[in-house]
Amino acid sequence: MILTVTLNSALDVTYRVPALRPHATHRVTAVTERPGGKGLNVARVLAALGHEVTVTGFAGGATGRVVRDRLPDVTDALVQVSGTTRRTIAVVDERTGDTTRLNEPGPVITPAEWSAFQEAYTDLVAGAQAVALCGSLPPGVPVGAYAGLVRTARAAGVPVLLDTRGEPLRRAVAARPDLIKPSADELAELTGSHEPLRATLDARRRGARAVVASLGPEGLVAATPEGRWRATPPARLRGNPAGAGDSASAGLLSGLVDRLPWPQRLARAVALSAATVLSPAAGEFDRSVYEELVGRVAVTGEASAA
């Protein structure tokens, strides 16, 4: 079982309108709703790949009920909270294709709810092959939260992927996670270096065992104890990048539990990410596109001397 953690889960609502004009009244032509937050996105892709997945984090209120009702084929171990899970509204202008976003604030997590989560997490980690800690922290959760969750996983001998940014990332890196998956911007924020190769090495010195940095359409760059690689998609892709990073995380975790060597893990991550960009629905991917792409990802680099 792979465990994904989404402390700041959401219901992602997409509205299509013919043209968005401030101060006007709009008839929404189509509404879609989907559980969101990075950990739930990773879980959806892992489940589609056939992995057994358990999701945890927080959910509450009427929106929390909708999130739980619409989870993909995963085990629901979300912790109930007294506040209401946030909605994010993406308003797509059908004329221009542009998106305007309205993000509700998340519920404030109480100290008792945070304690209940930590207890549930410790129990879940004991049965997990790998853990993914993803996304921002909701109000009320201490900034060192991910550092503690990384330590719990490491104490249980379970590999942990961390995908967050800012101070929560900085603190959790010092707790020695097995893998971090920052964007180039997040990595620069952490290390002060805008040169990805240098920055990945610096992030490893700060405590991350392996670093896979996303370079957007140019693919991934990886610095690991086993070697350094760069993985590039077969062509420049046009499409919707929403969720592409979460698909890459899912590819890395999937390759980890399948015990693939790094070059194949990276190819899986890049192909899933590309198949997500190419999908018409944000955050979805087409399995046949993925399978067609995975053999065409270029991976260059070298393994370390044993």
Added chain:
Amino acid sequence: MILTVTLNSALDVTYRVPALRPHATHRVTAVTERPGGKGLNVARVLAALGHEVTVTGFAGGATGRVVRDRLPDVTDALVQVSGTTRRTIAVVDERTGDTTRLNEPGPVITPAEWSAFQEAYTDLVAGAQAVALCGSLPPGVPVGAYAGLVRTARAAGVPVLLDTRGEPLRRAVAARPDLIKPSADELAELTGSHEPLRATLDARRRGARAVVASLGPEGLVAATPEGRWRATPPARLRGNPAGAGDSASAGLLSGLVDRLPWPQRLARAVALSAATVLSPAAGEFDRSVYEELVGRVAVTGEASAA
């Protein structure tokens, strides 16, 4: 008991954002949610005035559950449907005070759901002192719906207030409702006349027993079998007109079941409407403001010769 009907109920969601900019991402600073649709607004004001109220219409899905959970102190006789109750999102720009609206489409009502509603309505009308039919029709409900509901109420000897527009209004007027409460625009749409006094008389000739037309900040004009009146608020009011028309409907119904003479009904309607405009929260009213205003509404006109 007063029965209010809301065939196209909604959950009205209000977001406050510092400044709305198309294609940007916004952090919503405050979220409020309230059952909406004209009939539910009327019911809220009637309940606040101390009347016993039953609400019916349709509700469904997760949003329908939230609407039902948050009803004011009224009896819930909403009919469950398989579709999902619509949300309306009002995005208030805190810099300018302007509002941008996004209205979801309502659920499509099936023929079986429409039949179930008509049966429930017939039973409820038998126990009602008055009925209010309010708002637009959802897809699936025939355009002659209100005409049928007016006839059912008249057959039961229960007075019926109708507040809708367009073809559903035109058809229902021919079924001889006791009272219609159009805006000046809706009245012009019905009669072709932009002169409110002439238009109210014309609407009576088309079948409405009494017509109370709203002139916005200038108050109400009434044409009834008992006489003709004009009711004007004590001063030009600045504030949020959302829900002011529904508060006027509630005042007219409240005065009807309390058997007040027309001038006092109109004063109640204008004072409730004004207290709603002056309230900081859309669609709410301050009871003390209402009580202070009700004695200061100017009503001019004359009763018909007996």
